[in-house]
Amino acid sequence: MPSLPPPVTTTDADRRLPQGEEIFLDHVGHFVREPQAASRALERAGFAPTPVSMQVDPTGAPIGTGNVTVMFARGYVEVLFKTADTVLGREFEAALAGHAGVHLIAFSVTDAERAHARLAAAGFRMRPLVQFQRPVETETGAGIAAFTVARLERGEMAEGRIQILTHRTEDTVWQRRWLTHRNGATGLIDVLIVVADVAEAAERFERFLGRKSSSTQFGRAVVLDRGMVQFVSAKTFTELLPEVNVPSLPFMGAYGIAMPSLEKTEAILRQGHIPARRIGTALVAKFPAELGVGAWLFVEQVADLPWRA
Numbered sequence: 001m002p003s004l005p006p007p008v009t010t011t012d013a014d015r016r017l018p019q020g021e022e023i024f025l026d027h028v029g030h031f032v033r034e035p036q037a038a039s040r041a042l043e044r045a046g047f048a049p050t051p052v053s054m055q056v057d058p059t060g061a062p063i064g065t066g067n068v069t070v071m072f073a074r075g076y077v078e079v080l081f082k083t084a085d086t087v088l089g090r091e092f093e094a095a096l097a098g099h100a101g102v103h104l105i106a107f108s109v110t111d112a113e114r115a116h117a118r119l120a121a122a123g124f125r126m127r128p129l130v131q132f133q134r135p136v137e138t139e140t141g142a143g144i145a146a147f148t149v150a151r152l153e154r155g156e157m158a159e160g161r162i163q164i165l166t167h168r169t170e171d172t173v174w175q176r177r178w179l180t181h182r183n184g185a186t187g188l189i190d191v192l193i194v195v196a197d198v199a200e201a202a203e204r205f206e207r208f209l210g211r212k213s214s215s216t217q218f219g220r221a222v223v224l225d226r227g228m229v230q231f232v233s234a235k236t237f238t239e240l241l242p243e244v245n246v247p248s249l250p251f252m253g254a255y256g257i258a259m260p261s262l263e264k265t266e267a268i269l270r271q272g273h274i275p276a277r278r279i280g281t282a283l284v285a286k287f288p289a290e291l292g293v294g295a296w297l298f299v300e301q302v303a304d305l306p307w308r309a
Contacts, residue, residue: 012074012189012226012227012302013225013226014074015074016074016170016174017108017110018108018109018110018225018226019110020110022109022110022225022226023107023108023109023164023209023210023211023224023225024075024107024108024109024224024225024226024227025075025105025107025189025191025224025227025228025229026075026076026106026108026165027069027075027076027077027078027104027105027106027188028077028078028102028104028105028106028188028191028252028255029077029078029079029080029102029103029104029106030078030080030100030101030102030103030287030292031080031092031095031096031100031101031102031103031104031292032080032081032096032100032290032291032292033081033082033096033100034081034290035052035066035067035068035079035081036052037290038068038079038081038290038291039052039068040290041287041289041291042068042070042079044271044272044273044288045183045268045272045274045288046181046182046183046184046185046265046268046269046272047070047181047182047183047185048070048178048180048182049069049079050068050069050071050136050178051068051137052066052067052068053066053067053068053069053134053135053136053145054066054083054134054135055132055133055134056133056135057130057131057133058131058133062083062086063088063089063132064082064083064084064085064086064087064088064089064090064092065080065081065082065083065088065089065092066080066081066083066134067080067081067134069178070181070185071173071174071175071178071179072179072181072185072187072188072258073179073186073187074186074187074188074258075187075188075226075227076173076188077188077255078104078106079291080092080104082096091154091161095160095161098247098248099247099248099292099293100291100293101252101287101291101292101293101294102160102191102252102292102294103161103252104160104162104163105160105161105162105163105191105229105252106149106163106164106165107163107164107165107209107224108165108166108167109164109165109166110166111166112148112149112150112164112165112166113129113148113166115150115164116129116150116164119150119152119164119208122207122208123207124152124156124207124208125152125156126150126151126152126153127151127152127153129148129149129150130148130149130151131147131148131149132148132149133145133146133147136172136173138172138175139175139177143169144169144172145169145172145173146167146168146169146172147165147167147168148165148166148168149163149165150163150164150165151163157204157208158250159193159195159201159250159252160250160252162208182268183259183264183265183268184259184260184264184265185257185258185259185298186258186259187257187258188227188255188256188257189255189256189258189299189302189305190227190228190229190230190256190305190307190308191227191229191230191252191254191255192230192232192237192252192254192255192307193229193250193251193252193253194232194233194234194237194249194250194251194252194253195231195232195233195249195250196233196234196249196250198219198220198231198232198233199220201220201231202219202220202221202222202231205222205231206222209222209224209229211223211224217307218230218232218236218240219231219232219233219236219307221307228307228308230307232307234246237251237253240279240306241253241254241284241295243275243277243284243286243295244286244293244295247293251293252294253293253295254294254295254296254297255294255297256282256296256302256305257296257297257298258298258299258300258301258302259283259298259299259300260300261300262278262281262282262283262299262300265283265298269283269285274288279297279306280304280306280309281299281301281304281309282297282298282299282304282305282306283298283299284296284297284298285298
């Protein structure tokens with residue numbers, strides 16, 4: 001019997017934003033039709049979602065989507081919905097036509113402009129570097145959350161909207177009042193993607209992220225300075241998470257969140273009528289329908305995620 005690959009070992013940086021040449025898993029994005037219903041579902045799970053915000057370009061024109069976020073000390077979750085019939089809005093609608101759920105993964109770096117040039121040199125078809133922003137309310141009045149984003153042309157990554165960004169307004173995005181959650185969530189850890197060809201997807205993400213992939217007992221993974229992207233086959237995913245039906249391939253099927261207490265998390269999910277079960281030292285909960293297709297894996301330690309064990 002062949003031996004399993006060694007456990008994935010990495011020390012995740014314990015801060016919000018990268019430094020130097022680091023690259024972080026910054027956030028994942030659910031695509032939904034009803035932001036208020038999605039916010040209520042997040043509240044049932046013990047999260048504290050921010051108010052709805054509309055995304056605009058620097059001139060104030062709508063880019064086509066709005067969002068609600070769930071902010072953690074490290075990383076966050078975004079819930080996006082369509083606001084206007086723009087190029088981005090139409091692309092959002094096309095993705096949502098397949099299924100609601102996670103269709104976006106964003107990685108953060110210190111210099112998105114340099115990342116844009118690197119991606120072009122690596123053979124990716126790129127859209128122009130873009131400045132995104134959205135108005136937000138702060139405890140002292142109106143503010144702006146601003147980002148520089150390196151985006152690929154549509155079709156370059158079949159998995160969905162995969163992008164690299166630089167945060168320009170850390171304090172406005174990570175407001176202290178939104179970092180405390182009833183379930184105690186402290187961080188986005190990893191994302192799990194189901195693909196038809198694990199080796200091909202891993203190689204492509206290697207080029208995109210500038211990091212080598214490695215074998216795990218579930219497939220292949222690209223380990224970052226904070227977070228990891230794990231690629232698995234549909235068979236492996238179904239064996240791990242049989243409660244989630246794979247709608248099509250590729251599929252951003254699950255992501256991990258750090259919690260201080262699985263017992264407390266489990267009790268809150270039960271109160272919110274969200275079924276959950278244990279996988280070893282992890283707690284699995286299928287997304288409420290309002291958030292689309294997929295699942296959370298809650299753990300107290302990063303190493304408790306099944307693919308890191």
